[in-house]
Amino acid sequence: MTILAIARVSIRRIVRDRTALFFIVVLPIIVIVIIGATVRGFSTFRVGVVDLGAGQAGRQLVTALDRAGDIQVTRYSSVAALTKGVARSEVSAGVVLPAGMDTIERRGGTVTVGVLAEQANSTQQAAVTAVSSVITDQGSTIQAARFAAAHGSGSFDENLARALSVGPHVQRVEVRTVQAESRANTLPGGFSYSAPTELVLFVFINALAGGAVIIETRRLGMYERMAAAPVRPRTIIAGETATYVTIALLQSVMIVAVGALFFGVSWGNPLAAIVLILAWAVVGAGAGMLSGTLFRTPEQAGAIGPAAGIALGMLGGCMWPLSIVSSTMRAVGHATPQAWAVDAWTSLLARGGTIISIAPQLAVLAAFAAAFLAIATMRLRRVLA
Numbered sequence: 001m002t003i004l005a006i007a008r009v010s011i012r013r014i015v016r017d018r019t020a021l022f023f024i025v026v027l028p029i030i031v032i033v034i035i036g037a038t039v040r041g042f043s044t045f046r047v048g049v050v051d052l053g054a055g056q057a058g059r060q061l062v063t064a065l066d067r068a069g070d071i072q073v074t075r076y077s078s079v080a081a082l083t084k085g086v087a088r089s090e091v092s093a094g095v096v097l098p099a100g101m102d103t104i105e106r107r108g109g110t111v112t113v114g115v116l117a118e119q120a121n122s123t124q125q126a127a128v129t130a131v132s133s134v135i136t137d138q139g140s141t142i143q144a145a146r147f148a149a150a151h152g153s154g155s156f157d158e159n160l161a162r163a164l165s166v167g168p169h170v171q172r173v174e175v176r177t178v179q180a181e182s183r184a185n186t187l188p189g190g191f192s193y194s195a196p197t198e199l200v201l202f203v204f205i206n207a208l209a210g211g212a213v214i215i216e217t218r219r220l221g222m223y224e225r226m227a228a229a230p231v232r233p234r235t236i237i238a239g240e241t242a243t244y245v246t247i248a249l250l251q252s253v254m255i256v257a258v259g260a261l262f263f264g265v266s267w268g269n270p271l272a273a274i275v276l277i278l279a280w281a282v283v284g285a286g287a288g289m290l291s292g293t294l295f296r297t298p299e300q301a302g303a304i305g306p307a308a309g310i311a312l313g314m315l316g317g318c319m320w321p322l323s324i325v326s327s328t329m330r331a332v333g334h335a336t337p338q339a340w341a342v343d344a345w346t347s348l349l350a351r352g353g354t355i356i357s358i359a360p361q362l363a364v365l366a367a368f369a370a371a372f373l374a375i376a377t378m379r380l381r382r383v384l385a
Protein backbone atom coordinates (compact mmCIF):
# COMPACT_ATOMS: atom_id res chain seq x y z
CA MET A 1 0.00 0.00 0.00
CA THR A 2 2.88 2.37 0.71
CA ILE A 3 4.14 1.94 -2.86
CA LEU A 4 0.73 2.85 -4.25
CA ALA A 5 0.49 5.86 -1.93
CA ILE A 6 3.84 7.19 -3.15
CA ALA A 7 2.82 6.64 -6.77
CA ARG A 8 -0.56 8.31 -6.18
CA VAL A 9 1.02 11.44 -4.73
CA SER A 10 3.55 11.72 -7.56
CA ILE A 11 0.87 11.23 -10.23
CA ARG A 12 -1.28 13.94 -8.64
CA ARG A 13 1.61 16.37 -8.82
CA ILE A 14 2.11 15.61 -12.52
CA VAL A 15 -1.61 15.89 -13.33
CA ARG A 16 -1.82 19.29 -11.64
CA ASP A 17 1.00 20.59 -13.85
CA ARG A 18 -0.72 22.08 -16.92
CA THR A 19 2.53 22.25 -18.87
CA ALA A 20 3.17 18.56 -18.27
CA LEU A 21 -0.38 17.70 -19.33
CA PHE A 22 0.07 19.65 -22.56
CA PHE A 23 3.18 17.64 -23.46
CA ILE A 24 1.62 14.35 -22.36
CA VAL A 25 -1.85 14.72 -23.92
CA VAL A 26 -2.14 17.57 -26.43
CA LEU A 27 1.22 17.79 -28.19
CA PRO A 28 1.47 14.09 -29.21
CA ILE A 29 -1.96 14.25 -30.88
CA ILE A 30 -1.06 17.45 -32.74
CA VAL A 31 2.18 15.95 -34.04
CA ILE A 32 0.46 12.70 -35.03
CA VAL A 33 -2.09 14.66 -37.07
CA ILE A 34 0.54 16.84 -38.77
CA ILE A 35 2.95 14.03 -39.65
CA GLY A 36 0.17 11.61 -40.53
CA ALA A 37 -1.45 14.08 -42.91
CA THR A 38 1.92 14.94 -44.45
CA VAL A 39 2.96 11.34 -45.05
CA ARG A 40 -0.49 10.44 -46.32
CA GLY A 41 -0.31 13.39 -48.69
CA PHE A 42 2.56 11.74 -50.58
CA SER A 43 -0.02 9.63 -52.44
CA THR A 44 -1.61 12.77 -53.96
CA PHE A 45 0.45 14.92 -56.29
CA ARG A 46 -0.04 18.64 -56.82
CA VAL A 47 0.47 19.38 -60.50
CA GLY A 48 0.82 22.87 -61.91
CA VAL A 49 -0.61 23.64 -65.36
CA VAL A 50 0.15 26.51 -67.76
CA ASP A 51 -2.15 26.90 -70.80
CA LEU A 52 -0.38 28.78 -73.62
CA GLY A 53 -3.47 28.68 -75.82
CA ALA A 54 -4.10 24.97 -76.23
CA GLY A 55 -7.83 25.42 -76.82
CA GLN A 56 -10.44 22.72 -76.31
CA ALA A 57 -7.83 19.93 -76.37
CA GLY A 58 -5.97 21.55 -73.49
CA ARG A 59 -9.14 21.92 -71.45
CA GLN A 60 -9.95 18.26 -72.00
CA LEU A 61 -6.52 17.23 -70.78
CA VAL A 62 -6.84 19.42 -67.68
CA THR A 63 -10.23 17.84 -67.00
CA ALA A 64 -8.66 14.39 -67.29
CA LEU A 65 -5.92 15.40 -64.85
CA ASP A 66 -8.52 16.75 -62.43
CA ARG A 67 -10.46 13.51 -62.55
CA ALA A 68 -7.40 11.40 -61.79
CA GLY A 69 -7.65 10.35 -58.17
CA ASP A 70 -4.03 11.04 -57.30
CA ILE A 71 -3.60 14.48 -58.93
CA GLN A 72 -4.60 17.96 -57.76
CA VAL A 73 -4.35 20.61 -60.47
CA THR A 74 -3.07 24.13 -59.76
CA ARG A 75 -3.09 26.72 -62.54
CA TYR A 76 -0.15 29.04 -63.21
CA SER A 77 -0.09 32.17 -65.36
CA SER A 78 3.31 31.64 -67.00
CA VAL A 79 6.01 29.05 -67.60
CA ALA A 80 8.41 31.08 -65.44
CA ALA A 81 5.98 31.01 -62.50
CA LEU A 82 5.42 27.27 -62.98
CA THR A 83 9.18 26.59 -63.12
CA LYS A 84 9.64 28.52 -59.89
CA GLY A 85 6.78 26.57 -58.30
CA VAL A 86 8.39 23.24 -59.23
CA ALA A 87 11.80 24.40 -57.94
CA ARG A 88 10.25 25.46 -54.63
CA SER A 89 8.25 22.18 -54.40
CA GLU A 90 4.98 24.11 -54.38
CA VAL A 91 3.86 21.50 -56.91
CA SER A 92 5.21 18.03 -57.58
CA ALA A 93 5.34 18.53 -61.36
CA GLY A 94 4.40 21.05 -64.03
CA VAL A 95 2.51 20.62 -67.30
CA VAL A 96 2.85 23.09 -70.18
CA LEU A 97 0.02 22.95 -72.74
CA PRO A 98 1.38 24.27 -76.06
CA ALA A 99 -0.33 26.90 -78.20
CA GLY A 100 -2.45 25.55 -81.03
CA MET A 101 -2.76 22.11 -79.42
CA ASP A 102 -6.37 21.77 -80.55
CA THR A 103 -5.55 22.68 -84.17
CA ILE A 104 -2.61 20.28 -84.33
CA GLU A 105 -4.76 17.41 -83.08
CA ARG A 106 -7.44 18.09 -85.69
CA ARG A 107 -4.84 18.04 -88.46
CA GLY A 108 -3.48 14.74 -87.23
CA GLY A 109 -0.16 16.18 -86.13
CA THR A 110 1.96 15.31 -83.11
CA VAL A 111 1.49 17.40 -79.97
CA THR A 112 4.34 17.79 -77.48
CA VAL A 113 3.14 18.43 -73.94
CA GLY A 114 5.89 19.76 -71.69
CA VAL A 115 6.32 18.20 -68.25
CA LEU A 116 8.58 19.87 -65.68
CA ALA A 117 10.21 18.05 -62.76
CA GLU A 118 13.57 17.55 -61.10
CA GLN A 119 15.28 14.29 -62.02
CA ALA A 120 16.86 13.90 -58.59
CA ASN A 121 13.55 14.31 -56.75
CA SER A 122 11.86 10.92 -56.35
CA THR A 123 8.49 12.46 -55.40
CA GLN A 124 8.49 14.64 -58.51
CA GLN A 125 9.44 11.70 -60.70
CA ALA A 126 6.52 9.74 -59.25
CA ALA A 127 4.27 12.69 -60.11
CA VAL A 128 5.63 12.65 -63.68
CA THR A 129 4.64 8.99 -63.94
CA ALA A 130 1.09 9.81 -62.82
CA VAL A 131 0.84 12.75 -65.25
CA SER A 132 2.29 10.73 -68.13
CA SER A 133 -0.31 8.03 -67.56
CA VAL A 134 -3.12 10.57 -67.95
CA ILE A 135 -1.52 12.12 -71.04
CA THR A 136 -1.08 8.68 -72.63
CA ASP A 137 -4.68 7.79 -71.89
CA GLN A 138 -5.85 11.07 -73.42
CA GLY A 139 -3.69 10.42 -76.49
CA SER A 140 -5.29 7.01 -76.92
CA THR A 141 -8.74 8.62 -76.92
CA ILE A 142 -7.68 11.07 -79.62
CA GLN A 143 -6.21 8.28 -81.73
CA ALA A 144 -9.49 6.38 -81.43
CA ALA A 145 -11.41 9.45 -82.62
CA ARG A 146 -9.04 9.90 -85.58
CA PHE A 147 -9.39 6.26 -86.59
CA ALA A 148 -13.18 6.41 -86.38
CA ALA A 149 -13.28 9.62 -88.46
CA ALA A 150 -10.96 8.17 -91.11
CA HIS A 151 -12.54 4.73 -91.45
CA GLY A 152 -16.10 5.27 -90.28
CA SER A 153 -18.80 7.88 -90.20
CA GLY A 154 -18.91 11.22 -88.44
CA SER A 155 -16.45 14.05 -87.98
CA PHE A 156 -13.43 14.11 -85.71
CA ASP A 157 -15.31 16.24 -83.13
CA GLU A 158 -18.27 13.86 -83.10
CA ASN A 159 -16.08 10.81 -82.68
CA LEU A 160 -13.95 12.50 -80.03
CA ALA A 161 -17.05 13.39 -78.04
CA ARG A 162 -18.26 9.80 -78.41
CA ALA A 163 -14.87 8.41 -77.32
CA LEU A 164 -14.76 10.70 -74.29
CA SER A 165 -18.25 9.66 -73.22
CA VAL A 166 -17.74 5.94 -73.83
CA GLY A 167 -14.18 5.77 -72.46
CA PRO A 168 -15.06 5.73 -68.74
CA HIS A 169 -17.46 2.81 -69.31
CA VAL A 170 -15.10 0.61 -71.31
CA GLN A 171 -13.88 -2.37 -69.33
CA ARG A 172 -10.26 -1.83 -68.41
CA VAL A 173 -7.43 -4.33 -68.23
CA GLU A 174 -6.54 -4.52 -64.55
CA VAL A 175 -2.84 -4.46 -63.72
CA ARG A 176 -1.91 -5.25 -60.16
CA THR A 177 1.53 -4.86 -58.66
CA VAL A 178 2.40 -7.50 -56.09
CA GLN A 179 5.42 -7.01 -53.87
CA ALA A 180 7.63 -10.05 -54.23
CA GLU A 181 9.31 -9.43 -50.89
CA SER A 182 6.57 -9.25 -48.27
CA ARG A 183 8.86 -8.20 -45.44
CA ALA A 184 8.35 -4.43 -45.63
CA ASN A 185 11.13 -2.41 -44.04
CA THR A 186 9.01 0.62 -43.21
CA LEU A 187 5.73 1.35 -41.51
CA PRO A 188 2.65 2.01 -43.66
CA GLY A 189 2.06 5.60 -44.71
CA GLY A 190 -0.20 8.18 -43.11
CA PHE A 191 -1.38 7.87 -39.53
CA SER A 192 -0.23 4.25 -39.39
CA TYR A 193 3.27 5.71 -39.63
CA SER A 194 2.90 8.72 -37.34
CA ALA A 195 0.92 7.12 -34.50
CA PRO A 196 3.37 4.34 -33.48
CA THR A 197 6.50 6.44 -34.07
CA GLU A 198 5.13 9.35 -32.04
CA LEU A 199 4.11 6.93 -29.29
CA VAL A 200 7.72 5.81 -29.09
CA LEU A 201 9.00 9.38 -29.29
CA PHE A 202 6.73 11.10 -26.77
CA VAL A 203 6.62 8.41 -24.11
CA PHE A 204 10.41 8.63 -23.90
CA ILE A 205 10.56 12.44 -24.11
CA ASN A 206 7.95 12.95 -21.40
CA ALA A 207 9.65 10.39 -19.20
CA LEU A 208 12.95 12.28 -19.45
CA ALA A 209 11.23 15.60 -18.75
CA GLY A 210 9.34 13.92 -15.91
CA GLY A 211 12.64 13.42 -14.12
CA ALA A 212 11.93 16.91 -12.76
CA VAL A 213 9.43 15.32 -10.34
CA ILE A 214 12.15 13.29 -8.62
CA ILE A 215 14.42 16.34 -8.51
CA GLU A 216 11.65 18.47 -6.98
CA THR A 217 10.87 15.73 -4.47
CA ARG A 218 14.51 15.71 -3.45
CA ARG A 219 14.64 19.48 -3.24
CA LEU A 220 11.58 19.65 -1.00
CA GLY A 221 13.04 17.05 1.36
CA MET A 222 10.13 14.69 0.84
CA TYR A 223 12.36 11.64 0.66
CA GLU A 224 13.78 12.44 4.10
CA ARG A 225 10.28 12.71 5.51
CA MET A 226 9.30 9.39 3.92
CA ALA A 227 12.37 7.75 5.41
CA ALA A 228 11.40 9.10 8.83
CA ALA A 229 7.99 7.37 8.59
CA PRO A 230 9.86 4.91 8.35
CA VAL A 231 9.71 3.83 4.72
CA ARG A 232 12.46 1.71 3.24
CA PRO A 233 14.45 3.06 0.27
CA ARG A 234 13.38 0.15 -1.93
CA THR A 235 9.72 1.00 -1.24
CA ILE A 236 10.30 4.62 -2.29
CA ILE A 237 12.08 3.49 -5.46
CA ALA A 238 9.28 1.04 -6.25
CA GLY A 239 6.73 3.82 -5.78
CA GLU A 240 8.57 6.14 -8.15
CA THR A 241 8.91 3.32 -10.69
CA ALA A 242 5.16 2.69 -10.49
CA THR A 243 4.58 6.41 -11.10
CA TYR A 244 6.60 6.54 -14.30
CA VAL A 245 5.23 3.25 -15.63
CA THR A 246 1.66 4.42 -14.99
CA ILE A 247 2.15 7.77 -16.75
CA ALA A 248 3.83 6.04 -19.72
CA LEU A 249 1.01 3.49 -19.98
CA LEU A 250 -1.71 6.14 -19.75
CA GLN A 251 -0.07 8.16 -22.50
CA SER A 252 0.41 5.05 -24.65
CA VAL A 253 -3.21 3.97 -24.21
CA MET A 254 -4.38 7.47 -25.12
CA ILE A 255 -2.31 7.49 -28.33
CA VAL A 256 -3.47 3.99 -29.27
CA ALA A 257 -7.12 4.91 -28.64
CA VAL A 258 -6.91 8.18 -30.59
CA GLY A 259 -5.09 6.46 -33.45
CA ALA A 260 -7.62 3.63 -33.66
CA LEU A 261 -10.84 5.61 -33.13
CA PHE A 262 -10.14 8.80 -35.05
CA PHE A 263 -7.51 7.85 -37.63
CA GLY A 264 -8.30 4.20 -38.30
CA VAL A 265 -4.89 2.92 -37.22
CA SER A 266 -4.65 -0.86 -36.88
CA TRP A 267 -2.16 -1.75 -34.17
CA GLY A 268 -1.55 -5.30 -35.31
CA ASN A 269 -1.64 -8.44 -33.18
CA PRO A 270 -3.37 -7.39 -29.90
CA LEU A 271 -1.24 -9.51 -27.55
CA ALA A 272 2.02 -8.47 -29.20
CA ALA A 273 0.97 -4.80 -29.20
CA ILE A 274 0.08 -4.92 -25.48
CA VAL A 275 3.39 -6.55 -24.56
CA LEU A 276 5.31 -4.06 -26.69
CA ILE A 277 3.51 -1.12 -25.06
CA LEU A 278 4.28 -2.52 -21.60
CA ALA A 279 7.93 -3.04 -22.50
CA TRP A 280 8.27 0.49 -23.85
CA ALA A 281 6.54 1.92 -20.77
CA VAL A 282 9.15 0.24 -18.55
CA VAL A 283 11.94 1.56 -20.79
CA GLY A 284 10.47 5.05 -20.45
CA ALA A 285 10.11 4.64 -16.69
CA GLY A 286 13.75 3.66 -16.34
CA ALA A 287 14.87 6.57 -18.50
CA GLY A 288 12.71 9.01 -16.53
CA MET A 289 14.03 7.86 -13.18
CA LEU A 290 17.58 8.02 -14.48
CA SER A 291 16.89 11.56 -15.68
CA GLY A 292 15.75 12.47 -12.17
CA THR A 293 19.09 11.36 -10.74
CA LEU A 294 21.34 12.87 -13.41
CA PHE A 295 20.07 16.46 -13.53
CA ARG A 296 20.42 18.84 -10.60
CA THR A 297 17.43 21.11 -11.15
CA PRO A 298 13.93 20.65 -12.59
CA GLU A 299 14.77 23.27 -15.20
CA GLN A 300 17.67 21.18 -16.48
CA ALA A 301 15.45 18.10 -16.76
CA GLY A 302 12.75 20.09 -18.56
CA ALA A 303 15.19 21.65 -21.02
CA ILE A 304 17.83 18.99 -21.67
CA GLY A 305 15.60 15.91 -21.34
CA PRO A 306 13.27 16.64 -24.28
CA ALA A 307 16.19 17.75 -26.46
CA ALA A 308 17.99 14.48 -25.72
CA GLY A 309 14.78 12.52 -26.38
CA ILE A 310 14.29 14.20 -29.76
CA ALA A 311 17.91 13.51 -30.74
CA LEU A 312 17.57 9.84 -29.81
CA GLY A 313 14.24 9.69 -31.63
CA MET A 314 15.85 11.03 -34.80
CA LEU A 315 18.63 8.46 -34.57
CA GLY A 316 16.14 5.69 -33.76
CA GLY A 317 13.83 6.19 -36.73
CA CYS A 318 10.97 8.13 -35.16
CA MET A 319 11.32 10.98 -37.68
CA TRP A 320 12.16 8.96 -40.80
CA PRO A 321 12.62 5.25 -41.61
CA LEU A 322 16.08 3.90 -40.90
CA SER A 323 15.79 1.95 -44.15
CA ILE A 324 16.53 5.14 -46.10
CA VAL A 325 19.79 5.96 -44.28
CA SER A 326 23.22 4.41 -44.66
CA SER A 327 24.17 1.15 -43.00
CA THR A 328 26.47 3.06 -40.65
CA MET A 329 23.64 5.32 -39.47
CA ARG A 330 21.37 2.29 -39.07
CA ALA A 331 23.97 0.72 -36.80
CA VAL A 332 24.26 3.95 -34.83
CA GLY A 333 20.47 4.20 -34.63
CA HIS A 334 20.20 0.73 -33.15
CA ALA A 335 22.31 1.86 -30.23
CA THR A 336 19.10 3.56 -29.07
CA PRO A 337 16.04 1.77 -27.68
CA GLN A 338 13.83 3.78 -30.07
CA ALA A 339 15.14 1.90 -33.12
CA TRP A 340 14.24 -1.47 -31.60
CA ALA A 341 10.77 -0.26 -30.64
CA VAL A 342 10.13 1.09 -34.15
CA ASP A 343 11.42 -2.19 -35.62
CA ALA A 344 8.91 -4.05 -33.48
CA TRP A 345 6.03 -1.81 -34.59
CA THR A 346 7.14 -2.24 -38.20
CA SER A 347 6.98 -6.00 -37.78
CA LEU A 348 3.47 -5.79 -36.30
CA LEU A 349 1.95 -3.19 -38.64
CA ALA A 350 3.75 -3.83 -41.93
CA ARG A 351 4.41 -7.59 -41.79
CA GLY A 352 1.53 -8.91 -39.71
CA GLY A 353 3.95 -9.99 -36.99
CA THR A 354 3.18 -11.75 -33.72
CA ILE A 355 4.74 -11.77 -30.28
CA ILE A 356 7.10 -14.47 -31.52
CA SER A 357 8.36 -12.38 -34.43
CA ILE A 358 9.08 -9.37 -32.19
CA ALA A 359 10.69 -11.45 -29.45
CA PRO A 360 14.24 -10.26 -30.36
CA GLN A 361 13.18 -6.61 -30.15
CA LEU A 362 11.38 -7.23 -26.86
CA ALA A 363 14.51 -8.85 -25.45
CA VAL A 364 16.63 -5.83 -26.38
CA LEU A 365 14.05 -3.43 -24.91
CA ALA A 366 13.99 -5.48 -21.72
CA ALA A 367 17.79 -5.13 -21.54
CA PHE A 368 17.55 -1.34 -21.97
CA ALA A 369 14.86 -1.16 -19.29
CA ALA A 370 16.89 -3.27 -16.88
CA ALA A 371 19.99 -1.14 -17.44
CA PHE A 372 18.13 2.16 -16.97
CA LEU A 373 16.34 0.95 -13.84
CA ALA A 374 19.51 -0.55 -12.34
CA ILE A 375 21.51 2.65 -12.76
CA ALA A 376 18.62 4.82 -11.56
CA THR A 377 18.07 2.58 -8.51
CA MET A 378 21.74 2.70 -7.60
CA ARG A 379 21.84 6.49 -7.81
CA LEU A 380 18.58 6.91 -5.90
CA ARG A 381 19.83 4.67 -3.11
CA ARG A 382 22.73 7.06 -2.62
CA VAL A 383 20.26 9.92 -2.21
CA LEU A 384 18.05 7.97 0.18
CA ALA A 385 20.88 6.49 2.24
